[in-house]
Amino acid sequence: MRFKTGLFILTGLSLAAAVYSEPGHVDSKTRPMQIELQVVRVFDPLLPVLSDQDLQQVLQSSREVIEHKLGRDVTLSFVDAGKVDLDAFFHSVSYQEDRVFKMIKHWRHRPELADQDPLLHSSRFRKTAIAFLKHYKIEKLQGFFPDQPIHNYNQAFAALHQTYNKKIQWLKQRTNNRGQLVWRQKPGQSYVHWLGLMHAQKKYDIVITNSLIVFDLMSEPYPHSIAKHAKVGGSSFSSPARMALGGRSLLVNIIEEYGQIEGVSKQRSIKRSLRNQMLGGFLLAHEFGHAFYLLPDFYDHPADCLMNSAMENMDALAGYRLLLNNNQPCKQCYPWVKSKRLVLHAEQSLAGQNYLQAGRLFEAAIRGVPSRIDGSRRHYIQGLREKAIAAYLQAGHNAEALRLESEK
Numbered sequence: 001m002r003f004k005t006g007l008f009i010l011t012g013l014s015l016a017a018a019v020y021s022e023p024g025h026v027d028s029k030t031r032p033m034q035i036e037l038q039v040v041r042v043f044d045p046l047l048p049v050l051s052d053q054d055l056q057q058v059l060q061s062s063r064e065v066i067e068h069k070l071g072r073d074v075t076l077s078f079v080d081a082g083k084v085d086l087d088a089f090f091h092s093v094s095y096q097e098d099r100v101f102k103m104i105k106h107w108r109h110r111p112e113l114a115d116q117d118p119l120l121h122s123s124r125f126r127k128t129a130i131a132f133l134k135h136y137k138i139e140k141l142q143g144f145f146p147d148q149p150i151h152n153y154n155q156a157f158a159a160l161h162q163t164y165n166k167k168i169q170w171l172k173q174r175t176n177n178r179g180q181l182v183w184r185q186k187p188g189q190s191y192v193h194w195l196g197l198m199h200a201q202k203k204y205d206i207v208i209t210n211s212l213i214v215f216d217l218m219s220e221p222y223p224h225s226i227a228k229h230a231k232v233g234g235s236s237f238s239s240p241a242r243m244a245l246g247g248r249s250l251l252v253n254i255i256e257e258y259g260q261i262e263g264v265s266k267q268r269s270i271k272r273s274l275r276n277q278m279l280g281g282f283l284l285a286h287e288f289g290h291a292f293y294l295l296p297d298f299y300d301h302p303a304d305c306l307m308n309s310a311m312e313n314m315d316a317l318a319g320y321r322l323l324l325n326n327n328q329p330c331k332q333c334y335p336w337v338k339s340k341r342l343v344l345h346a347e348q349s350l351a352g353q354n355y356l357q358a359g360r361l362f363e364a365a366i367r368g369v370p371s372r373i374d375g376s377r378r379h380y381i382q383g384l385r386e387k388a389i390a391a392y393l394q395a396g397h398n399a400e401a402l403r404l405e406s407e408k
């Protein structure tokens, strides 16, 4: 998750193709893959919406940033799948019966119960949250919660818990530009419901929404999200029925730019076109990096890296400008791009009925999957292994298929 935005034109970005490869190393060659993405706007009628022209500017900016920051493995085209009302969208998919929703709903905080929610006082939450917080150094956690002294993870948990309650209370009281309360206990205002719906849905690759989405998944209490607004600004999802992004999808939230909600939305005296470029180039392109290249958030990459999240809570415009300081891809992101490139090449080999080559390329891709990726690494590698086995069997190389089978 993160917040960002596109103005390559203003910075004189060269349109020469970015060569993204390791020095002294020749990559497997692929033709750019054509990808068509279905884009839907899902709108809460209480909040301002994104016009057709806004949408085109957002998408164009995202395409430019993706080409320059992630290489040119893909040629993106977008299909505007129209606007859908938030409630209608959640009624249109029977995700409540979906395996993923059934699994995660037990981790959902219910904002209507506030701090009376038993989940927040359970030992399973405490144990899971402390284990989660241990991914961060104490000094880092102190930075997220500056008002409370943090010397150990128990204190960090206490600060997280207290801050979360305060933020949720605050979010529930936000009003729109007509003074109406925005939070209405809608499924479309719950991150857990979004995760469930996006896993079950079969139609869309990109969702752009204005919904106030409460961050309510307590099995993954990201301290930077909680310290900010305890809401969701962007996300990538598992969507097995959508193959354009390899079984994934993404969400971009426009509430901070267009919501007109005091304390949440930004007051900016910039052109609407620049806001749209920011949304596409900073936020959408970043979520695309998660969804397609499986890049995780990084805290130690250069400031102009598309996946840099060290300044997670920085302003989107400032973040967008940082990104544009350098139109080259980030060298440290290369292993993820390389691994995905091998998969694309393998799929092209499959399409050309070159099965032995496809099997070898899938295997090479498996060996190159970095240790940390967005989503489940085990699940992803399992999928690649099955493809490699099928390709070897097609090629009549049964011994290689058996060898891979035994590695499962």
Ligand SMILES: [Zn+2]
Pocket: 001, 002, 286, 290, 296, 297, 309
């Ligand atoms: Zn992110």
Ligand SMILES: [Zn+2]
Pocket: 298, 301, 302, 305, 306, 307, 308, 330, 331, 332, 333
């Ligand atoms: Zn990077």
